Amino acid sequence: MKLKFFCPRWGCESLSWADFFDKVKSAGYDGVEIGFPYDLDEAEQYEILNGLEVNQLEVIGQHWQTVDSDFEAHKQDFKKQLLSLVSLKPLFINSQTGKDYYSIDQNFMLFSIADKISTNHAVEIIHETHRGKWSFAAHITQSYLELDPRLRITLDVSHWFAVAESLLEDQEAALGLAIQHTDHLHARVGFQEGPQVIDPRSPENETILLRHLNIWDKLISLKREQENSYFTITPEFGAPPYQHLMPFSKLPITNQWDINLWMKDLLKDRYSI
Known part of the structure; x- marks a missing residue:
């Protein structure tokens, strides 16, 4: 099974798209994980699409922009954002979906919207485990996955550790079920x-x-047992406020780009055959 590594745009926004794609390619990534909002101007849309083609980079569409607390407004924006990402022709779309305070029925309405777009446009849409979303905690995600076994996720356990204030040693069943439903990994610690x-x-x-x-390890082992041809990983150590800064100076304590590269190389070596 081939591992494909993707570089997040997050933290590199100061670079032009051309410089970003060149840096990503030179660092040995297979592609990028990026947003593609519907309100981008045509020039920037062309710059992104052309840069991906020129550099022969694969792309994962990333949705996080829908933040309206009003559910009706949220639904409309969610649909627009996902449809915009379809035009990237991504491997799949990774979506930060819903709200932690929406009802189960409301979050399932959003899943239904994503399912219809997925079917109509032949692109997989999966849902990221993330604080503030439907999947903010391991045990909550477990309950959703039990309600709908078709749900597929991007696994980011870093959020769950923070929410639970533990390393989830007492939630192995929830972790095991999440692994069974995982199609993409965000590798942040x-x-x-x-x-x-x-x-x-x-x-x-x-x-x-x-x-x-x-x-x-358990996730990669399962994917190999299932004889997947490839699996995707985005090392996703983030920019501030995720990245820690020195007090008063606001200078980064560590280098985000270097840490993501280190994580890519660590996992590439660990799972090489």
Whole structure:
């Protein structure tokens, strides 16, 4: 099984799209995970689509922009954002869907919208585990997956560690079910008090890193058993406020780009055959 690694646009917004794509290609990524909002001007749309083609980069469409608390407005924007991402012709769309305070029925209405777009446009749409969304906690996600076994997810356990204030040692059943439903991985290392450690390379974070690797090992093992031809991973250590800054100076303590590269290389080596 081939692992395909994708670079997030998050944290590289200061670069032009051309420079971003060139940097991604030079770093050995297979593609990018990016948004494509419906209100982008035509020039920027062309720059993105042309840059992907020129650099022969694959693309995962990323949706996070829908934030309206009013459900009716939320539904309309959600649909527009997903339809815009379809025009990227992505491998699939990764969506931060719904709200943690929406009812189960409301979140399932959003899943239904995504399902219809997926069917009509022949593109898979999966739903990211994320704080503030329907999937904000491991046990809540478990209940949704039990209600609808068709749901497919992007697994990011860093959020769940922060929400539960634990490494989820007592929620193995929820983790196991999530792994069964996972089609994409966000490889960021969170901890009991936040979604991102300062530096996963540091010895003080070894236990936390190993816990993530233990979960990811099970996921990769399952994908190999299922004889998937490839599996996608986005190392997604983020920019501020995820990235820790020095007090007063607001200078980054670590380099986001370097840490994501380190994570890519660590997983590539760990899962090479």
